[in-house]
Amino acid sequence: xxxxxxxxxxxxxxxxxxxxxxxxxxxxxxxxxxxxxxxxxxxxxxxxxxxxxxxxxxxxxxxxxxxxxxxxxxxxxxxxxxxxxxxxxxxxxxxxxxxxxxxxxxxxxxxxxxxxxxxxxxxxxxxxxxxxxxxxxxxxxxxxxxxxxxxxxxxxxxxxxxxxxxxxxxxxxxxxxxxxxxxxxxxxxxxxxxxxxxxxxxxxxxxxxxxxxxxxxxxxxxxxxxxxxxxxxxxxxxxxxxxxxxxxxxxxxxxxxxxxxxxxxxx
Ligand SMILES: [Zn+2]
Numbered sequence: 001x002x003x004x005x006x007x008x009x010x011x012x013x014x015x016x017x018x019x020x021x022x023x024x025x026x027x028x029x030x031x032x033x034x035x036x037x038x039x040x041x042x043x044x045x046x047x048x049x050x051x052x053x054x055x056x057x058x059x060x061x062x063x064x065x066x067x068x069x070x071x072x073x074x075x076x077x078x079x080x081x082x083x084x085x086x087x088x089x090x091x092x093x094x095x096x097x098x099x100x101x102x103x104x105x106x107x108x109x110x111x112x113x114x115x116x117x118x119x120x121x122x123x124x125x126x127x128x129x130x131x132x133x134x135x136x137x138x139x140x141x142x143x144x145x146x147x148x149x150x151x152x153x154x155x156x157x158x159x160x161x162x163x164x165x166x167x168x169x170x171x172x173x174x175x176x177x178x179x180x181x182x183x184x185x186x187x188x189x190x191x192x193x194x195x196x197x198x199x200x201x202x203x204x205x206x207x208x209x210x211x212x213x214x215x216x217x218x219x220x221x222x223x224x225x226x227x228x229x230x231x232x233x234x235x236x237x238x239x240x241x242x243x244x245x246x247x248x249x250x251x252x253x254x255x256x257x258x259x260x261x262x263x264x265x266x267x
Contacts (some may be wrong), residue, residue, distance in 0.1 A: 013073065015023035016122070016137070017144035027070050028123045028142030029167060030087050034067035036095055037166060037201045044264040064239065067167070071126040078163035082147070083119065097157070098201030100239045107231035111256055113153040114229040116183055117205045118143060121196040134173035134194040149208050149252035156219065157237055158204040197252040204243060204251060223247065233267035 013023060070111050074083065089112045105113070122140060125133050142150065149155075173191040193210035219225040224241045243251055 015078055015191060016073045016126075016140045017074035017078045018075060020077055022076045024073050024076045024079045025070045025072050026074045026083070026123060027067065028120070028127045029067045029069070030120075031067070032087065032091060033094075033098075033200055037098065042056060059229075062209070070245070071123055073077070073123075073126045078144070082144075084230050086116055086119060091116065094200075097159070097166060097237060097239075100159070100161070100202040102236060102238045104234055104236045105226075105228060106234050110155075110228040110231040110235075111149075113205070114149050114153065115143070115147065116209050117155055117196075117198060118149060118153075120198060121171060121207060124171060124196070127136045132173065134171055134196070149229065152211070154207065154227070155208045156206045157226045157228055157243035158206070158224055158251055159237070160199055160202050160204050160248055161240070161241045161242035162248055164245040165199050165248055166201070168204070168248060168252065169199065171196040199248055199252075202239065202242070206251065206254075211218040219251075223251055223254065225251075 013021060013022060093103065093105065093109045093113060094116070116138075122135055122143070125135055139150070142148070171194070173194045175191045175193070191207070191266075192212055195206065195208035197204060197206045224238075224243065225238050226235060230234070
């Protein structure tokens with residue numbers, strides 16, 4: 001659905017999380033990341049992509065200065081409350097990794113990173129007024145009310161050592177059919193899966209969720225990928241080997257080609 005920026009509709013907007021009215025401006029990339037990476041002069045790459053039932057709805061890559069984007073879709077209570085708390089919880093784990101350092105990650109921290117990535121991708125849903133939405137409204141409610149990820153939710157990290165992207169963002173909604181698995185098109189535009197990749201500094205974070213419970217997802221061997229969610233025990237993230245520039249682009253598209261055989265749904 002196209003978002004209109006005229007005053008009449010804007011004034012009726014509610015917080016995408018709690019439904020509150022007192023909307024505030026929120027940075028899509030949190031401001032502390034801009035300071036941490038000293039990247040104001042460099043450019044970022046953003047790609048919004050949606051493909052459902054074999055129709056490519058939109059593929060809109062654009063380049064913009066990183067960290068400038070703001071959205072006005074979140075109320076003051078959320079912005080200064082639980083969202084700010086989430087930033088403060090994620091920051092100590094994110095900072096060393098985006099600066100190219102290793103870190104041992106225990107399940108509690110991995111959950112924080114998963115929630116942080118999901119929240120950040122949700123803000124990107126509103127960063128461009130003409131880009132298609134991939135995330136259903138209920139998922140915003142789920143995050144707000146439970147502070148949990150969905151049952152079928154996957155998050156990976158990958159170190160990045162290229163020079164092309166100071167920040168990176170790619171998001172896709174897909175409609176996939178697996179033989180013998182019931183078709184459930186619960187997401188916007190009839191899709192049943194979405195994924196997103198965020199890159200900042202020397203770290204890439206990727207998330208994927210689907211209504212297809214049997215979907216098996218692993219990355220090609222060439223990617224130095226660490227699965228952080230679902231979390232089992234501790235794990236150590238190493239900064240090398242790392243994604244190259246080409247690797248970042250390929251990684252950003254990798255969740256769109258699940259390893260288990262699937263066929264695109266044709267209406
Ligand atoms: Zn709110």
